[in-house]
Structure formats: structure tokens, C-alpha cells
Amino acid sequence: xxxxxxxxxxxxxxxxxxxxxxxxxxxxxxxxxxxxxxxxGSGKSVLIKIMVGLLTQDEGSVKVLGKxxxxxxxxxxxxxxxxxxxxxxxxxLYDSMTVRENLEFPLVRNVKNLxxxxxxxxxxxxxxxxGLLGTINQMPSELSGGQRKRIGIAxxxxxxxxxxxxxxxxxxxxxxxxxxxxxxxxQVNEKxxxxxxxxxxxxxxxxxxxxxxxxxxxxxxxxxxKFEEVFEHAQDGRVKSFxxxxxxxx
Amino acid sequence: xxxxxxxxxxxxxxxxDKFFIGLESAFKFVKRFFxxxxxxxxxxxxxxxxxxxxxxxxxxxxxLTGFIVGVVFTNQSRPSLAEFGATxxxxxxxxxxxxxxxxxxxxxxxAAGKVGSSIGAExxxxxxTEQIDAMEVSATNPFKFLVVTRVLASTFMIPILxxxxxxxxxxxxxxxxHFNELVSLSTFFVQVFDAISFLDVTSSMVKSLFFGFxxxxxxxxxxxxxxxxxxxxxxxxxxAVVMAMFLIFIEELLSLQVTNFFRQL
Numbered sequence: 096x097x098x099x100x101x102x103x104x105x106x107x108x109x110x111x112x113x114x115x116x117x118x119x120x121x122x123x124x125x126x127x128x129x130x131x132x133x134x135x136g137s138g139k140s141v142l143i144k145i146m147v148g149l150l151t152q153d154e155g156s157v158k159v160l161g162k163x164x165x166x167x168x169x170x171x172x173x174x175x176x177x178x179x180x181x182x183x184x185x186x187x188l189y190d191s192m193t194v195r196e197n198l199e200f201p202l203v204r205n206v207k208n209l210x211x212x213x214x215x216x217x218x219x220x221x222x223x224x225x226g227l228l229g230t231i232n233q234m235p236s237e238l239s240g241g242q243r244k245r246i247g248i249a250x251x252x253x254x255x256x257x258x259x260x261x262x263x264x265x266x267x268x269x270x271x272x273x274x275x276x277x278x279x280x281x282q283v284n285e286k287x288x289x290x291x292x293x294x295x296x297x298x299x300x301x302x303x304x305x306x307x308x309x310x311x312x313x314x315x316x317x318x319x320x321k322f323e324e325v326f327e328h329a330q331d332g333r334v335k336s337f338x339x340x341x342x343x344x345x
Numbered sequence: 346x347x348x349x350x351x352x353x354x355x356x357x358x359x360x361x362d363k364f365f366i367g368l369e370s371a372f373k374f375v376k377r378f379f380x381x382x383x384x385x386x387x388x389x390x391x392x393x394x395x396x397x398x399x400x401x402x403x404x405x406x407x408x409l410t411g412f413i414v415g416v417v418f419t420n421q422s423r424p425s426l427a428e429f430g431a432t433x434x435x436x437x438x439x440x441x442x443x444x445x446x447x448x449x450x451x452x453x454x455x456a457a458g459k460v461g462s463s464i465g466a467e468x469x470x471x472x473x474t475e476q477i478d479a480m481e482v483s484a485t486n487p488f489k490f491l492v493v494t495r496v497l498a499s500t501f502m503i504p505i506l507x508x509x510x511x512x513x514x515x516x517x518x519x520x521x522x523h524f525n526e527l528v529s530l531s532t533f534f535v536q537v538f539d540a541i542s543f544l545d546v547t548s549s550m551v552k553s554l555f556f557g558f559x560x561x562x563x564x565x566x567x568x569x570x571x572x573x574x575x576x577x578x579x580x581x582x583x584x585a586v587v588m589a590m591f592l593i594f595i596e597e598l599l600s601l602q603v604t605n606f607f608r609q610l
Contacts, residue, residue: 147482173484187479190471201483204386254483 098125100258100290101146106155108141115141117314118155123258128284128291130301132337133311139294140184142311143260146292147179148172160257177205180251180289184263186243188235194246195231198222202253217253224286225249225279241272245279252287259283259291265300277303298326298338310334374566378496381489388494395498399460403506406455411510414451415517418442423525432526436533437540439518444541445604448511449549450597453556456503457589461564464495465585468568469578477569492569496561503557504550511549544607552600556593563589 101123108116115138123129133139144150145157148164157164162175189197198218203209209217222228225245235243244264251259264280265273277300284291293304301308301322308325310318318325318334326338419439426432468491471477480487519533564585571581 144478149478149481176482176484179482181479181482183475183479185474187475189476189479190474191467200480201485204485205483250479250483 099123100125100160101292102156102158103142103146104156106142106145106157107153108138108145108150109153114314116152119311119315121309121316123290123292125290126288127306128280128293128304129307129309130293130295130305131309131311132296132298132301134296134337137311138314139311140262143181143262143292143294146260147176147181177254178257180248180254180256180259182244182248182251182259182261182264184266186235186247188238188243188246188250190235192235193231194222194227194233194235194238197235197246198250198253201250205254221249221253222246224252224283239272241268241275244268244276248279248283252283255287256289259287259289261291261293261295263294263296265295265297270299273297273300274303276300280304296337310337370570371566374569375562377488378492378562381486382493382497386486386489388490391490391494392497395494396502398463399456399495399498400502400505403456403459403502404509406459407452407506407510408513410451410455411448411513412517412520414447414510415439415443415514415519416521418447418514419518419521435522435526436518436528436536440515440537440540441545443511443514443518444545444549446597448514449507449553449556450593451514452507452510453503453553453560453593454590456499456506456557457560457593458586460499461560461585461589462582464499464561464564465568465571466578466582468492468495468565469571469581470575472569472571473574473578488569492562492565495565496558499561499564500554500557503560504553507549507553507556544604548600548604548607552596555596555600559592559596560589563592 099122101121103119103121106116106119106121107114115136119138119142121129121142131139131142141150145152146159146164148167151165159175160178162171164172164175167175188194189200192200195218198221199214202214202217218231219228222231225248227242227245227249230238230242230246235246238246248261248264259280261280264276268276280291280293281304283289291304293300295301305322308318308320308322309316310325312318312331312333317331318329325334329335329338419435422435422438423432426434426438468477471491477487477491480490515534515537519528519530522528522533523530567581567585567588571577
């Protein structure tokens with residue numbers, strides 16, 4: 096039986112009078128890449144931010160690696176966070192630090208008794224994995240959008256997470272760089288044996304990286320399944336229009 | 346309706362609510378600082394980096410301002426003393442004014458503008474670009490790394506900057522006195538040290554610690570609680586300066602009362 100690493104039940108989250116998630120159910124199975132699609136503001140990012148404890152739900156249950164996120168103490172939450180990598184939409188690289196310092200930041204604070212040689216090796220390995228070893232001494236401001244995304248992913252990989260959460264990994268990038276990032280997500284999945292949730296509204300990214308799709312519509316998952324099942328044979332008009340307006344169809 | 350008394354009451358009520366909610370949030374922020382400052386991990390490297398940013402990088406501005414304050418204050422005080430034929434008291438008068446009030450106040454106000462705004466803007470932009478969230482999800486404590494380090498650095502560096510400003514302002518005063526009254530450097534400083542007491546220096550240092558803490562904590566609080574967007578970053582920087590300056594004047598007033606109490610003992 097396949098292990099469930101994330102289990103979400105009846106998740107409800109509102110911001111003031113705006114109901115964003117209205118009873119979301121979700122299972123993420125070990126080793127798979129699940130793509131969560133939906134329009135801007137549909138609550139995709141809110142969903143994964145609740146999974147890492149950056150936001151707290153109003154109702155419902157979110158279990159990650161068997162632990163209910165809401166009830167965890169700060170220490171338990173930190174232990175859980177070490178097993179989750181979170182790639183932010185705008186990369187969220189620390190502006191005042193070089194690429195090396197960005198990568199070392201989580202490492203030196205979470206791995207005890209690490210020699211300088213070990214630290215350097217880990218940083219170089221992970222930078223090599225994303226193909227950006229040459230940028231090690233550069234500042235984030237000197238990097239392109241695609242490079243920043245890759246470094247952001249590398250920073251999360253350095254702690255060898257079991258689960259990767261990608262928030263809009265291809266947003267704001269040109270099609271060729273998008274493809275590079277899509278390939279990188281697949282390579283990361285293979286090399287680091289991660290389970291991933293990819294938040295996107297880019298259907299190319301969804302098709303290339305995802306094993307399974309889940310489409311957020313009006314605060315609940317309107318469709319779930321393989322790409323072909325969800326989009327190419329879509330019955331729901333909202334899913335159909337989502338597909339029709341995407342450049343793949345054009 | 347705009348003119349409806351009940352709607353005016355509601356607006357006033359909301360403002361009062363907002364004020365007290367803000368006060369509670371600020372109190373919790375300060376409380377969190379005192380809870381976290383004692384316990385490891387200690388970010389020594391970042392504290393040193395912030396000390397350099399706050400201290401060393403403020404030196405050119407502080408030097409210029411301190412020197413000008415010394416020159417101008419001496420020049421403005423001379424006519425009043427000359428009326429009584431007491432220009433020889435200039436070094437004593439200036440040293441008391443500089444050490445007791447002007448040095449700490451000028452340094453703190455400049456630091457509130459330079460350091461407070463930069464802390465507010467830096468942390469505010471980190472909040473807006475999700476860098477603080479990125480620290481949290483990598484199981485590190487952003488409050489410890491960003492807030493504790495900056496507040497400590499600011500608390501340590503402002504007293505040092507105040508001592509430096511005092512020295513530079515007295516140098517400016519000496520330059521003016523030397524060219525007008527032909528007083529030598531040693532005579533000037535003998536008069537200076539005769540005039541100031543241990544209590545003057547101690548009270549100046551203690552209030553400088555409070556000024557430094559205020560500048561750091563207000564900058565961090567405003568940045569940490571900035572709302573989304575670049576407009577929020579600008580507001581955070583601006584309100585950090587305004588609030589810090591306001592609090593510095595209040596603290597100056599309180600310190601005056603406390604020092605006077607000790608002086609009368």
C-alpha cells in the first residue's frame with residue numbers, strides 16, 4: 096500500500112469575509128508529484144502555507160508525515176519543517192547574503208558539528224544539482240529570474256527534504272527557462288526521491304512535472320486525476336475554460 | 346452618513362481600538378525580545394555585522410554633525426557670556442551642554458533617521474518578499490536573526506557613538522574657542538573635565554542605552570509588521586523614524602527628571 100505523506104481533510108480558511116478554502120480534501124502519496132492548479136487568488140498558496148505552519152486553518156485537519164500541523168509546538172514544527180522544502184514564488188533569497196551564504200543559512204543552523212569541508216561539499220553538491228556552481232559567490236541581485244528560482248530550490252534541497260512544495264515555480268519566466276525549471280523539478284524528484292506538490296496555473300508545467308492534477312475551483316477541488324482525465328476529457332465548464340485559455344491549446 | 350453622530354462615534358471607536366491593538370502588539374514584540382535574547386542560538390556574527398553597519402557606517406555623518414554642533418553652539422553662546430565678561434566659562438558651559446544633553450540627543454536623532462529607517466526598510470522589504478517566511482520554513486528563528494541582533498547592536502553602538510559625538514563636538518568647540526580666545530588644547534580640556542561630573546557621564550551613557558534600544562526595537566517592530574507591498578516598506582521606514590524620534594524626546598524628558606533626582610541626593 097502506498098504511504099500517504101500529506102492528508103488534508105475538510106480544510107477551511109477565510110481572510111476576513113473572504114472564504115478562500117471551503118472544505119478541501121487532499122491526499123499526497125509518497126513519491127508522487129501532485130500539481131495543484133487554479134486561478135490566481137483561488138487559495139493554492141494558502142493550502143501549502145498551512146502545510147508548513149506559516150498560516151493556520153480555521154477548520155479541518157492537515158497531517159504531514161503523520162503529524163497534525165496545527166497542534167505542534169514550535170520545536171516539533173521546526174522538526175517537521177526540516178523534512179519539508181518550500182520553494183517560494185519570488186524565490187525569497189536573502190538579499191544581503193551571497194549564494195553560498197544563502198545555502199549555508201539553513202545548514203549551519205540545523206546541522207550540528209559540521210566541518211567547513213563538509214559544509215562546502217554540501218553547498219557545492221547542491222549547487223551542482225541545479226547547474227549553478229559558478230554563481231556561488233554572487234549576490235542574488237546579480238542573478239536572473241531563472242537562476243534565482245534554481246538557487247531557491249537548491250537552498251531547500253540542502254537539508255534533504257522528504258517533501259517539496261513548489262509555489263508557482265515557473266511564474267514570470269520565459270518559456271525556455273520554464274522548461275528548464277520543469278526539468279529541474281523532475282530531476283530533483285528522481286535524485287532526492289522527494290514527494291512534491293507543485294502549485295501552478297501553467298498547464299505545460301503541470302503536464303511535464305505532474306503525476307496527478309487537482310484543480311481548485313471556488314474553494315474546493317473541482318477535479319482530480321491524471322492530466323488527460325482532468326483536462327482533455329473535462330466535463331466541468333470551469334476546468335474546460337481553464338484548459339482552453341491556456342497556451343497549450345492554442 | 347458622514348455627518349451622523351453615531352458614525353463619528355464608530356470612527357472614533359475604531360481609532361481607539363486600533364491604538365490599543367497596536368499598543369498590545371508592540372508590548373508583545375518587546376516582551377518577545379526579552380524572552381529570546383537570553384537563550385541560544387546566539388547570532389554573534391550577525392550582531393558584529395550589525396554593529397559595523399550601525400556604528401562604523403554612521404561615523405562620517407556623526408563626525409560632521411558633532412563638529413558643527415560644537416562650533417555653532419560655542420559661537421551662539423559667546424555673546425551671552427561676553428555680556429558678563431565670562432567667556433572664559435565657555436569650555437565649562439559647552440562641556441556640560443554637550444555631555445548632558447546635546448551629544449546623546451543629536452546622536453540619537455541622527456541614528457533614528459539613518460539607522461531606524463534602514464532597519465525598518467530592510468526588515469519590511471524582507472517581509473514583503475517572503476524572506477522572513479523563508480527563514481521560518483527552514484526551521485530557523487527569524488526574530489532571533491533579524492530583530493535580536495539589530496536591537497542588541499543598536500543598544501551597544503549608540504552609547505559608543507554618543508561618546509564619539511561628545512568628543513568631536515568638544516573638538517569643534519575647542520577650534521572655535523582657540524581661534525577667538527587663544528585657549529590651548531590642554532587648558533580647554535582641563536576646564537572641560539573640571540566641569541563635568543561622574544553623574545553627567547553615567548546618566549548620558551544610561552540614556553544612550555535606552556535611545557539605542559528604542560531606535561532598534563522601533564525599526565524592527567515597524568519593519569516586521571509592515572503590510573504587503575512597496576508602499577508598506579516606505580511607511581515602515583517613515584514611521585520607524587517618526588516614532589523613534591518621538592520616544593527619544595520622551596525618554597530625554599524622563600532622564601532629566603531621574604538625573605535631577607540623583608543630583609539632589
